[in-house]
Amino acid sequence: MSEAAAARFDSPESPPLLALSGIVVEFPGVKALRGVDLDVRAGSVHGLMGENGAGKSTLLKVMSGVNIPRSGTIRVDGQELSFRGAADALEAGIAIIYQELHLVPGLSAAENLMLGQLPSRMGLIDRKALRARAEAVLRDLGEDIDPSTPVGRLSIGQRQMVEIGKALLREARIIAFDEPTSSLSAREVENLKRIVRRLRDEGRAIVYVTHRMAELFELCDAVTVFRDGARVAHHPTMETVTQDRLVTEMVGRAIEDIYGWSPRPVGEVVAAIDGLTGPGLRAPVSFNVRAGEIVGFFGLVGAGRTELMRLLCGTERATGGSVTLRGKALRMGSPRRAIEAGIAMCPEDRKREGIFPIASVNDNINISVRRRYARAGLVDFAREKQNAIRAIRDLDVRTASGETQIRTLSGGNQQKAILGRWLSEKIELFVLDEPTRGIDVGARAQIYKILYDLAEKGIGVIVVSSDLPEVSSICDRVLVMADGRLTADVPRDEITPERLLGHALPQ
Ligand SMILES: Nc1ncnc2c1ncn2[C@@H]1O[C@H](COP(=O)(O)OP(=O)(O)OP(=O)(O)O)[C@@H](O)[C@H]1O
Ligand SMILES: [Mg+2]
Structure with missing residues (x-):
């Protein structure tokens, strides 16, 4: 926070805008929060970090009145409040931008914004004026959103802006973000950061949950670390914190090298992809994966990587080309046949294709x-x-x-x-699409170890990832895609961020 902002909105003597203390939340068999404290000051961005399952999202749901704590207090501006539901938290000026967005897909962006208005006020408000305000708020947030577009047709980044717009229309003073950048394109991430800084400079209190260290250091003014439902560390300023220290606090031990790659023997070709064409690809794609090899696919969101993997795994029908597994031609276009032939797929969108909730x-x-x-x-x-x-x-x-x-x-x-x-x-080829999105550092290290073990057994592994440090560090070779085409095939010892990014930008 700039000093001017600090002086304007807050001083160490004044109570924090939001103060949670002794918050306990229990679910059957799980103590999700064991008496947690959190102070968030106006005009600052407060980062929350912690392992998967540490309780970050649960705490946000306490702030928004969705989870009712068994004990503990919530104070806004020094005044104790008790929330019986989400409406109470809204009334108190708290808004949450969740991990999964909560808009109505069939309604337009402007209508979704207007839904955000409390129904009791609806009758008294001039709808036309409200729509004009909704449109103004959208314009102001960037992302070039046409207010009449159904939300179902907006990108994730644009939908998130609509959510933020809802918070602004309600004049929320406290806004919490739950891993907001995990599904955004690089450009959308930049816009989001700009908005977060602006909200902070306007004097709002921002709570920001992330697993991404770089983002934390760029955006946050303070950070609190959770482990296993408890607050294990609090740093009122980022100046004295290091990345290693945060990792140690999060997982309870030091992790020397989360990537832990070491060379491995590489064998025969496991999968040969030849001249594959289909939806999402603008030119035929050919490449091989060898036994024991981990091949990365890097690119910007929308480069065609997920589409390529869907063709390979049969969830989308190819219009041409062939896939050969251990010398046997795969009859394409059926996920079942792909699985039987030994292709395993871990999809990007676990909500839609991955889990049976x-x-x-x-x-x-x-x-x-x-x-x-x-x-x-x-x-x-x-x-x-x-x-x-x-x-x-x-x-x-x-x-x-x-x-x-x-x-x-x-x-x-x-x-x-x-x-x-x-x-x-029994698998021959393991395809993982963004396998560590939303995964904490400790668990990431475990997942990488599992991939190395599989490769060691002679399985070919494909990792689609937009995380530059990740693809650079865990892969034996990185293929780059841009604009529906394969643009580069970079061996491990030639990988540099500049080179990967250079090939990933649309020509
Ligand atoms: N509705 C629920 N019913 C039962 N258990 C729940 C419920 N919601 C959360 N939990 C449990 O509470 C604990 C904390 O979960 P929470 O979602 O807050 O973690 P998190 O820190 O946000 O993790 P992640 O980084 O993976 O998002 C977990 O053990 C989780 O399984
Ligand atoms: Mg969470």
């Missing part, structure tokens, strides 16, 4: 092996259970039990459970 963690893990473990048409529950126990242990999935509904797990733990699906399968 109301099914248990065990069932979500076993979904791919069900046929194998079913003897004579009967499900072998004992073996399935063993399989799930092993996956939960190997991936350190934090869940009360295997029977818990997967939707109640924290975002990162859902992702780990889905990865666990494939560990007991």
Whole structure:
């Protein structure tokens, strides 16, 4: 925070705009928050960090009146409030921009904004004036949003701006963001940062949850670290904090090198992709993946990487070209045949394609092996259970039990459970699309280790990632895509950020 801003909005003597103290939240079998304190000052961005399942999202839901704490107090401007539901928190000027956005897809951007107005006030407000204000707010947020576009047709970044717009129309003074950049393009990230800084400079109190260190240091004025439902560290200024120190506080131990790559023997070609064409590709794509090789796919959002992987895994129909697995031509266009041939896929959008939300963690893990473990048409529950126990242990999935509904797990733990699906399968090629999005550093290191182990066994691995340090550090080779085309094939010892980015920018 600039000094001028500090002087204008806050002084150390004045109470913090938002003060949570002794917050306890329990779910059946889980103590999500064990008496947590958090002070957030006006005119500052307060970062929250912590492992997957540490309780960050839960705390935000306490601030927004969605989770009602068993004990603890919430003060806004020094005044104690008790929230009975989301409306009370809104009334108190608190808005949350959630990990999953909550807009109505069929309504236009402007209509969604207007929905944000409290219904009781609706009758008294001139709709026309309201629409004009909604449009002005949208214009102001950048991202070039046509107010009459149905929200379902907006990009994730634009939808997020509509959410922020809703908060602004309600004149929220406290705005909390839950991993807001995890699905944004590079340009959208820049716009979001600009908006966050502006909201701060206007004197609002911002709470900012992120797993991305660089972002934390760029944006935040203070940081609080959570572990296992408790606050383990608080740094009122970023000046005395280092990245290593935060990692240690988060995971409870030092991690020397989260990437931990070492050279590995590479064998025969496992998968040969030749002249593949189809939706999302603007030129035929050819490449090979060898046994024991980890091949990265880098590119900007929209470069065609996810589309390429969907063609490869049969979830989208190719219009031409071939895929050969261990010398055998794959009959394309069917995910089932791809799985039977030994291709495993961990999709990018776990909400839509990855999980069965109301099914248990065990069932979500076993979904791919069900046929194998079913003897004579009967499900072998004992073996399935063993399989799930092993996956939960190997991936350190934090869940009360295997029977818990997967939707109640924290975002990162859902992702780990889905990865666990494939560990007991016989696979030749493992395709992972943004596998560490929303994953904490400790769990990332575990996931990388699992990928190295799989590669060591002779499996070919493809990792689609927009995280430059990640692709540069864990891959043996990086293919770059831009604009629906393959633009470069860079061996490990030639990888530099400039080179990858240079090939990723549309020509
Ligand atoms: N509705 C719920 N029912 C049961 N348990 C829940 C529910 N919501 C959260 N939990 C549990 O509370 C704990 C904290 O979860 P939370 O989502 O707050 O973690 P997080 O810090 O946001 O993690 P991530 O970085 O993965 O998003 C987890 O153990 C989670 O499984
Ligand atoms: Mg969360």
